[in-house]
Amino acid sequence: MNWITICDEQALPAKRGIAAWVAGKAVAVFHLGDAGIYAIDNIDPATGVSVLSRGLLCEFDNELYVASPLHKQHYSLTTGRCLENEALSIDIYEIKRQSGKILARLPA
Amino acid sequence: MKVDKPKLVIVGNGMVGHHFVEQLCEQQLNRHYDVTVFGSESLPAYDRVQLSKYFESSSADSLMLATETDYAAQGVGLQLGQQVSNIDQHNKQLTVNGETVFYDTLVLATGSFPFVPPIKGNDRRDCLVYRTIDDLEAIEQAATTAKSGVVIGGGLLGLEAANALSALGLDTHVVEFAPQLMSVQLNDRGGELLKQKIEALGLGVHLSKATQEIIDGERAQHRLNFSDGSFLETDMIVFSAGIRPQDALARECGISIGERGGIVIDDCCLTSAKDVYAIGECALWQQQIFGLVAPGYQMAKVAVSQIAKQLLDNSLVSPATEALRFTGADMSTKLKLLGVDVASIGESRGFEHAQYVELSDVQAGVYKKLWLDETGEYLRGAVLVGNVDDYSHLLSQYLSGEALEDPAVTLLMVDDSAPLVLKDNAIVCSCHQVTKADIVEQVIAGKHQLAEIKSCTKAASGCGGCAAVVQQIIDETMQAQGLETESGICCHFDYDRQALFHLCQVENISDFEQLYQLHAKDASKLALGCDICKPVAASIFATLENEYVLNEKHVALQDSNDAYLGNLQKDGSYSVVPRVAGGEITPDKLIAMGQIAKRYDLYTKITGGQRIDMFGAALSDLPAIWSELIAEGFETGHAYGKSLRTVKSCVGNTWCRYGVQDSLGLAIALENRYKGLRSPHKIKFAVSGCTRECAEAQSKDIGVIATEKGWNLFVCGNGGMRPRHGDLFATDLSTEQLVSYIDRILMFYTKTAARLQRTSVWLESLVGGLEYLQSVIVDDSLGLGAELESQMSKIVASYQCEWKTSLQDDVFLQRFNEFINPNDAPLRDETQYQYQRAQKFPMSSEVQTFGAVTHGLSKTGDIAITQLDEEEVLV
Numbered sequence: 001m002n003w004i005t006i007c008d009e010q011a012l013p014a015k016r017g018i019a020a021w022v023a024g025k026a027v028a029v030f031h032l033g034d035a036g037i038y039a040i041d042n043i044d045p046a047t048g049v050s051v052l053s054r055g056l057l058c059e060f061d062n063e064l065y066v067a068s069p070l071h072k073q074h075y076s077l078t079t080g081r082c083l084e085n086e087a088l089s090i091d092i093y094e095i096k097r098q099s100g101k102i103l104a105r106l107p108a
Numbered sequence: 109m110k111v112d113k114p115k116l117v118i119v120g121n122g123m124v125g126h127h128f129v130e131q132l133c134e135q136q137l138n139r140h141y142d143v144t145v146f147g148s149e150s151l152p153a154y155d156r157v158q159l160s161k162y163f164e165s166s167s168a169d170s171l172m173l174a175t176e177t178d179y180a181a182q183g184v185g186l187q188l189g190q191q192v193s194n195i196d197q198h199n200k201q202l203t204v205n206g207e208t209v210f211y212d213t214l215v216l217a218t219g220s221f222p223f224v225p226p227i228k229g230n231d232r233r234d235c236l237v238y239r240t241i242d243d244l245e246a247i248e249q250a251a252t253t254a255k256s257g258v259v260i261g262g263g264l265l266g267l268e269a270a271n272a273l274s275a276l277g278l279d280t281h282v283v284e285f286a287p288q289l290m291s292v293q294l295n296d297r298g299g300e301l302l303k304q305k306i307e308a309l310g311l312g313v314h315l316s317k318a319t320q321e322i323i324d325g326e327r328a329q330h331r332l333n334f335s336d337g338s339f340l341e342t343d344m345i346v347f348s349a350g351i352r353p354q355d356a357l358a359r360e361c362g363i364s365i366g367e368r369g370g371i372v373i374d375d376c377c378l379t380s381a382k383d384v385y386a387i388g389e390c391a392l393w394q395q396q397i398f399g400l401v402a403p404g405y406q407m408a409k410v411a412v413s414q415i416a417k418q419l420l421d422n423s424l425v426s427p428a429t430e431a432l433r434f435t436g437a438d439m440s441t442k443l444k445l446l447g448v449d450v451a452s453i454g455e456s457r458g459f460e461h462a463q464y465v466e467l468s469d470v471q472a473g474v475y476k477k478l479w480l481d482e483t484g485e486y487l488r489g490a491v492l493v494g495n496v497d498d499y500s501h502l503l504s505q506y507l508s509g510e511a512l513e514d515p516a517v518t519l520l521m522v523d524d525s526a527p528l529v530l531k532d533n534a535i536v537c538s539c540h541q542v543t544k545a546d547i548v549e550q551v552i553a554g555k556h557q558l559a560e561i562k563s564c565t566k567a568a569s570g571c572g573g574c575a576a577v578v579q580q581i582i583d584e585t586m587q588a589q590g591l592e593t594e595s596g597i598c599c600h601f602d603y604d605r606q607a608l609f610h611l612c613q614v615e616n617i618s619d620f621e622q623l624y625q626l627h628a629k630d631a632s633k634l635a636l637g638c639d640i641c642k643p644v645a646a647s648i649f650a651t652l653e654n655e656y657v658l659n660e661k662h663v664a665l666q667d668s669n670d671a672y673l674g675n676l677q678k679d680g681s682y683s684v685v686p687r688v689a690g691g692e693i694t695p696d697k698l699i700a701m702g703q704i705a706k707r708y709d710l711y712t713k714i715t716g717g718q719r720i721d722m723f724g725a726a727l728s729d730l731p732a733i734w735s736e737l738i739a740e741g742f743e744t745g746h747a748y749g750k751s752l753r754t755v756k757s758c759v760g761n762t763w764c765r766y767g768v769q770d771s772l773g774l775a776i777a778l779e780n781r782y783k784g785l786r787s788p789h790k791i792k793f794a795v796s797g798c799t800r801e802c803a804e805a806q807s808k809d810i811g812v813i814a815t816e817k818g819w820n821l822f823v824c825g826n827g828g829m830r831p832r833h834g835d836l837f838a839t840d841l842s843t844e845q846l847v848s849y850i851d852r853i854l855m856f857y858t859k860t861a862a863r864l865q866r867t868s869v870w871l872e873s874l875v876g877g878l879e880y881l882q883s884v885i886v887d888d889s890l891g892l893g894a895e896l897e898s899q900m901s902k903i904v905a906s907y908q909c910e911w912k913t914s915l916q917d918d919v920f921l922q923r924f925n926e927f928i929n930p931n932d933a934p935l936r937d938e939t940q941y942q943y944q945r946a947q948k949f950p951m952s953s954e955v956q957t958f959g960a961v962t963h964g965l966s967k968t969g970d971i972a973i974t975q976l977d978e979e980e981v982l983v
Contacts, residue, residue: 007928015664016923021932029928033118048952053913054671054727057664058638060599067639069668069676074639097463 003096003103005056012037012102017066022104027093028053029077029102038077039093039104044068048089085103113142114212116201116415119192119357122145123156124388124404125217126173131412137414140419146192146204149240152176156400160272162244162838166799169806171241215382215411215419215686216358216371216650220351220389220399225260229322232330234344238269239351247346249463251276254343256328258282259543262289266348267306267445273313273346273825274446281340283332285349288315291564292443293452293608297468298491299476305448305494314340316356330759343873353390353397366392366611377411385411393434400408402538403437405413410434411542426441438507440538442492442499451496455479455489456504457799462488475521478502485511487519500577504534536581537574542567544581551585558582566854576875597863598640600628605788609648617819618653618663620645625875643667644863647750650786651858652899654906658920669748672923673910674730675721679940679950682730683723683749686737687783688797690757690775691718700740708733711947716827717754717792719745724941726946734911738920743909750864750967752793755779756804760797760814769799769814778812781847785854785900788861788870806834809867810850814838819846823853823881826868835871835878837884848897852885 006020012031019042020027026042030053044049047070055066058074065074065083075090081087082088093104116132118125129145132138146566147153154171155161161170178897179186187204195214195718202209222237224230237243238259251257257273260264262284273280279959282289286952288299289306303313311666318335325331325341332340354371362541364372365382377385389397398404410432417431456479458464460463463480472494479489487506492499505512508531512519530536550564558579562568568575603611608623619622623645624635630787636911637645645663649659656675657663657670663671669675674682686701705712708729710722719970725733747753757775776793785791794805795812805811811822817840825834838849861870874880883889927933941948944955 011928013922019927020929021927021934024934026927032634047677047678051676051680052936054668054676056639056667056671057636057641059632059634059636060638064636065638069671070678070680072639 003098003105006102007105008101009097009100013091015057019053019055019057019062020104021040023091023097026050028055028066028090030057030102031094032057032064035064037102038047039095040066040075040077040080041088041090041092044070045075045090046071046085047084051091055057113140115210116141116142116215117145117209117211117217118145118217119202120217120219120388121145121153121155121186121188121215122175122388122400124190124219127405127409128215128217128387128408129179129182129184132415133184135412135416137412138182138184142185143183143413144187144209145179146190147186147188148191149242151241152179152188152239154185155808158238159238159241159244160268160275161273161836162241163248163275163975166248168241170833173642176718183441191794192357192565195357195363195381196362196383197361197384198668200383211383212379213415214377214385216355216384216392217408218357220397222347223350223352224347225319225349226963227319229330232322232345232349234329235322235346235347236344236548238265238272238294238323239635244272246444247272247344248276250344251278254278254329255979256342257344257346258340258342259346260313260332261348262286262313262347263292263350264290264352264441264443266446269346270311270740271350271446273344274309275434279312280304281314281317281342283317283340285318286315288451289313293456294450294493295457295490297466298450298477298493298513301468301473301493302445302448302450304726305473306446309446309660311446312340340956346400351389353392355390358386358390366395368493368915370397373434374406375410376414376431377407377434378414385414389410392438395438398437398439400437400439400441400476402541403439405539406437406541407434414918428453440503440536441504442496448493449494451490451492451499453490453492453503454487454844456491458489463498463516465517478516478519480512480516484516487512487516487866496923497881499576500536502532502545502822503538504536508533510659528571530577530581536577537567538563541565545580547578548585551582552589555835556582556586556591559869559871565784571831576879578873596629598638598639599632599646600624600637603627603631605644605648605865606860608644609651609859612645612648613652618649620665629836637639638668640863643670647786647788651903654784654786654903656908657910658914660915660919661919672727672730672746673744673914675748676929677723677950678723679952680727680905681723681950682725682727683721683747684730684733684737685715685721685745686717686742686778687745688719688754689779689783690772691756692772692776697740697742701737701742704733704740705737709948711949715754718756719754721747724950728924731915731921731924735915737917738912740910744911746784746910749786750789751784752779752782752791753780755793755795756808757795758797758802760795764797766800767797767814768816769797769819770811771795771814773805774819775803778847778850782854783849784910785903786856787858787961789864791854791867808834810834810853812846818842821846821849823878824867824871826866828866830868832868837878837882844942849901851887852893852896855880855899856884856892857882859896887974888893 014031016079017028017030020029027039028042030038042052044052051069052066054069054084058065058067064077067074080090080092093106109248153173176186190204192202192204200211221241225333236246249270256279258281259270260283260284270280270282288296289302307313319332320331320335321333328341329343340821353372355365355369358371359365366372371379371386371390373391373393375384377387379386387407413432442452458479459480463484466477468475472492478492530544536542536543536544546565555561568578619637642665646662705722711724713721755775755778757772759773791809793810794803794808796803796805797814804812806822807825807827811825811834813820819841820839822834822838823837826832942951949955
């Protein structure tokens with residue numbers, strides 16, 4: 001999959017999630033300032049509903065997670081694994097900044 | 109071949125008879141027996157020990173121990189208002205209202221009846237007794253015309269009855285034959301102090317008075333003539349001169365009866381008749397009748413265990429354990445009579461050659477006496493009046509039967525700070541016979557909250573006097589396991605919610621990053637915390653400062669619903685609930701709401717809180733929907749917050765012909781006062797305009813019921829998963845008093861409750877329970893009253909409609925642009941919703957029509973059965 005431009009770097013709100021369309025799929029993007037920008041599937045695999053960008057950010061043992069706003073499962077922003085249920089996981093996306101734009105792609 | 113189950117019949121549905129059935133079901137013996145209970149009263153079992161509480165609410169509801177439905181659910185037949193007239197012990201059959209009923213095993217739990225002394229005139233009008241709810245109704249009726257009342261009998265029950273008469277507003281007198289009050293439990297000096305305290309409350313106490321006759325009075329209905337020539341006039345009389353075992357049924361069929369009454373039982377609680385047991389106050393064991401509930405409960409346990417053993421023996425499986433035997437019971441007791449604390453332990457009236465130590469503090473109104481054996485090494489009994497704090501400690505020393513380690517006098521001056529050391533077999537809760545070991549076992553099994561221990565062991569769920577000791581055992585056991593007792597709310601903080609609240613208040617902390625850097629366990633540059641500590645912090649900041657919850661400092665802390673000021677639903681859409689204070693709404697506003705709902709295609713439903721919930725709003729539509737609602741005069745309903753939801757109300761005396769106060773006006777005023785208050789969990793109120801209680805106020809956190817004289821306040825009720833009736837907190841309050849108490853209670857709750865703890869569980873977790881809360885709020889025992897009220901007025905003064913504020917805030921409005929690149933959206937499948945019963949539902953939901961219910965009544969789909977309540981749809 002190729003790199004896909006999402007938005008201008010300045011447009012991305014800080015310290016919270018926002019959803020973005022990447023090649024027809026809903027993706028949740030989290031801009032954590034110096035700690036980096038993360039992107040994961042926006043669909044919560046526990047319910048099939050597109051809501052993860054609206055979840056609360058969490059930090060456990062130096063690992064970053066988002067808690068689903070529906071039933072509070074935690075998904076790692078770096079591995080996509082669900083903390084509560086090994087059977088659940090989500091895709092994570094690579095992010096890069098290029099000439100003032102934010103780009104995303106699914107890792108090969 | 110189907111074999112009929114053996115028949116087990118219980119005669120009597122009082123406290124002991126009910127406890128027997130509970131024990132039976134706990135051991136699942138109801139599966140092996142066909143169980144039938146015959147009760148002579150029209151109500152199922154109720155709490156006779158707390159009888160005078162009936163007058164607090166003029167209703168038996170709070171006294172009920174079970175309902176007929178509970179019995180039916182266990183498959184136990186309960187037949188009330190039934191008189192058993194005969195037992196044929198040879199053919200094993202009973203006569204009940206003329207019909208014959210067979211039994212294989214029979215349990216007599218017929219209780220006792222009040223003894224009415226053979227005084228001439230004892231059958232005059234308004235000469236009553238005090239034992240059943242019917243008796244209470246008769247007393248209440250008589251008190252409507254009476255100005256004065258006399259209780260004949262100054263024992264434990266007599267004083268309870270006097271409490272009831274005094275609560276009914278009568279000029280109350282106690283007449284006792286003996287030279288002291290409570291002559292069974294107390295010694296002369298203890299009785300004297302009790303008398304002084306009762307007289308100080310305005311009651312008359314007349315000792316050494318033998319009533320000879322009751323005749324017409326001159327200034328009141330009756331005159332009691334005493335043997336010493338004196339007399340007393342009164343409008344009504346309650347006899348409470350002791351109890352007699354209700355043994356008539358057993359006596360008539362030839363079952364052995366003691367010389368002075370009582371059905372003779374052995375250690376297995378078996379009577380002289382085959383397969384017939386007797387338990388409770390009707391039973392005589394080794395020439396003793398036990399007139400307290402705890403020994404009756406023990407007998408019930410013994411009888412159940414014997415019946416279980418018999419079942420095992422019959423099934424040819426060798427019994428795993430020996431059945432229990434009744435070995436007598438401790439008659440120690442602790443109670444509050446007319447507001448005076450009284451306790452007695454063991455041989456409280458002393459005995460021959462006894463040693464003793466005694467403390468009499470007239471100034472403080474405290475009397476204590478300990479009885480020791482002849483050597484002075486063993487505690488054999490105690491009397492406590494005025495201060496019973498040492499009761500648990502002394503009782504465990506007495507029950508342990510071990511020699512005192514220190515001189516007995518040190519027991520009179522227990523240092524509160526010294527840890528109490530209990531033996532494993534020490535009985536902590538004497539109401540339910542729970543030992544320290546029972547509690548330790550449950551704590552080790554993972555139950556760490558007082559409320560959990562209460563429900564699984566029943567400890568502290570009787571009189572509640574042992575709650576502090578139970579809490580201490582929980583703490584000690586957890587420490588022994590190496591667990592932190594002050595367990596933190598999450599992995600980031602070692603503090604519980606109350607401690608965090610205190611830290612934020614004292615150190616003036618008002619943002620999460622500051623709180624994190626100062627008090628979190630591990631340092632982190634990001635200070636992100638988690639979905640537990642962030643919403644807790646947000647709630648604490650809101651309670652303390654009541655700032656706009658979505659301001660830059662707080663927005664990232666808010667949970668799913670608060671974060672978008674809406675109620676997130678299963679499909680990712682939101683529901684919208686404007687405030688409709690007290691449920692009062694104008695036709696114009698109803699029309700406006702309907703038009704808005706139509707415009708945005710919202711599913712509408714009336715909630716349990718008397719307002720309207722509109723479902724299926726897209727995230728991006730929320731600002732537009734709210735700006736229309738606000739333009740029509742609506743404001744946010746805070747349905748998304750852990751905060752005050754609604755004040756439900758009946759229509760009140762402005763329309764209702766029964767109402768005694770304007771309940772609706774009060775409900776609107778209360779809702780407007782407390783709207784926006786953030787709390788550990790949601791809070792619901794209700795106000796009823798009369799005792800018919802149409803607003804169901806007793807199931808709410810704060811319930812108000814109008815009386816002729818003012819308002820009765822109920823607190824800490826709950827519907828939901830674990831329903832709980834509210835406790836009557838105070839009666840006949842003026843509106844000012846009512847508001848001041850509610851201010852204090854709510855602020856004290858927001859300050860001290862655990863995370864997501866409803867008021868019901870909070871109250872149960874307070875050591876000292878309702879009385880403690882009353883002392884903090886009414887008597888201001890912690891000196892917090894003024895501070896709590898001023899905090900509440902700060903919150904009331906800083907109220908804002910969060911949606912109104914939000915609509916003026918561009919940064920906030922950006923949150924509703926769900927996608928940062930909406931133009932890249934794929935072509936949407938527009939069939940996200942289905943339409944049923946003329947409204948929309950999520951496509952993924954199965955909308956039921958319940959054909960089996962509607963069949964024959966109307967066309968399929970006409971009746972809405974889906975139950976959507978604010979309870980259920982809010983996370």
